[in-house]
Amino acid sequence: MTSIPITADYAKELDTQDSLAAFRERFVFAEPELIYMDGNSLGRLPKDTATLANNLISHQWGTRLIRSWNEGWINTPERIGGKIARLLGAEPDEVIVADSTSINLFKLVLAALRLQQGRKRILTDNLNFPSDLYILQGAINLLDKGHQLEIIDSPDGIYGPADELQASIDEQTALVTLSHTVFKSGYLYDMPAMTAAAHNAGALVLWDLSHSVGSIPVDLHAAQADLAIGCTYKYLNGGPGSPAFLYVRRDLQEKLFNPISGWMGQKDAFAFGLTYSPAPGLLHFLTGTPPMISLSLIEPGVELLLEAGLDNLRAKSIRQSEYLIALWEAVLQPLDVSLNSPRQTERRGSHVSLGHAEGMRIDLTLINDMKVLPDFRAPDNIRLGIAPLYTSFHDIYETVMSLQKIISERLYEKYTDEAPSVT
Structure with missing residues (x-):
């Protein structure tokens, strides 16, 4: 990787060149000194959301x-679903907001298995979000254990076992279900290739887009995707526990x-x-x-993403992740930090x-x-x-410098490795 200046001034220079930098001002920064590197788990609060919340409480209710x-x-589930559809390469009547990610997954898994009568295999990988596996296990139990869940292992815990999955799909496969972006490593599956492999054997594919939507341009139509679900509280900035969405191809x-x-x-x-x-x-999936x-508070975050443009956001995400990896290579790799x-x-x-x-004590x-x-x-x-809507290059620089200080000075030794309730 090309070497870069390891200075705060260089990071700030990159921020001055950022065409999306102004979007940062449209989010609440209650602690200006706080560096927030967890937008892939809970997005920041848009200022327009706070304004809408007051209107919802005081006026609408x-x-x-x-x-x-x-x-x-x-009509709100359809209206916001139609806007999310624009982030997913889908038609407005193919996406609707309802319930939670897990409940939507349960609905679509049961619906798919019922459609795929006679096929008994469900394929996934061991990088999938564990909650998705719990739902699959529960669905199998509900259907009197007439299906088999087969979990294909990743070769290294980072990359998805794409080749092994495709080779495993056969005429007995009812459903392939995967996280499009893997929650631990950030590995991104080739959606068109995996979907085509499933379709060649008559299987359906269900994608979990929770770590993709709002950070990566997704084109469900181009991939001929069948089904998808996803949450709205990560890159969509919909708020903690905000309702999820589901996608079903029109036909x-x-x-x-x-x-x-x-x-x-x-x-x-x-x-x-x-x-x-x-x-x-799609209305019958409500x-x-x-x-x-x-539900209503999801909309301002979605509108910010549409205004910024997914291609622009993805381009910035790549620049920032490449910058982060370059800093890792120069500063953290010599301290026995691995790139996972x-x-x-x-x-x-985008993570x-x-x-x-x-790692736990450093965190x-x-x-x-x-x-x-x-x-x-x-x-x-x-x-x-x-x-990318609000993470700055300077945020990334300061994070890496903090990691360097913690590890080189062994500042983590004052903590036990006992994890808090939520990590």
Whole structure:
């Protein structure tokens, strides 16, 4: 990798050349001295979201009360879903906001397995988010253990086992489900290639886009993707626990049935009929009454991303991750810090994982003593999330310099390796 100046001035110079730098001012920075490197886990609060929250509470709920349902609330899952669709290369009527990521995954897994009658195999990898595996295991149990979950191991804990997965897909494979961007290493799957391999054997593919949406241009249509789910609280900056989204390709929508049928997915919900009749299209994948406050607060973050443009954001993300890796190579690699993310930009998302035997204690030192907020993923991953809307090059420089100081001076030794409740 090309050597770069290891100075704060150089980082600040890169920030002056950043065409997206102005977006940083549109987020809340309650602690100006805090360096936030965890946007891949919980995005910052957009200022417009804070303004909207006040309007939702004081006016839409406080003043308009139940009238707000007919003044826009009832269509919010579709409206915001249509905007998220623009970030995913999908049509507006193929994405809807509903429930949580896990519940949406459960819905689509059950629907896919029901459609794929006679096929018994479900394929995934050991880099998938564990919660996704729990949902798959629960679905198999619910279906009387008539399916087999096969987990293909990564060769190194960093790269996805793409070749092994493709070679394993056969006529008994009902579903392949993977995280598009792997949550620990940031490895990025080739979506078109994996989807094509599944389709060649008649299998469906379900992608978890939680670490992709809002940071990487995703083109579900170009990949001919079948199904997808994702959260909105990471790069979409929707807020903690904000509702998730699901995608179903239009030609599959009438073939798939929501296993959690509820009144918001009923064809004529306010007729209050006693027999369920699914609404047309994607609407029947709604279930219960949406949480209007948290649902509505997703929209400002999505609009900021659309305004900035995903291609621009991806270009900045690549520049910043390359800068971070160059600093790692010059400053941290000599201190026995490993790079636990792919080197190739086309195979890497928007976070970079660094490994060290004392990773947990180093992470605690960053948080408590250096005013740097990353996160930690066992066994040794210090994850540094780059959110191009507001992460600066100077943030990255200061983070690496803090890591150098902690490790070279062994400042982490004052902490035990006992992890906090949330890492």
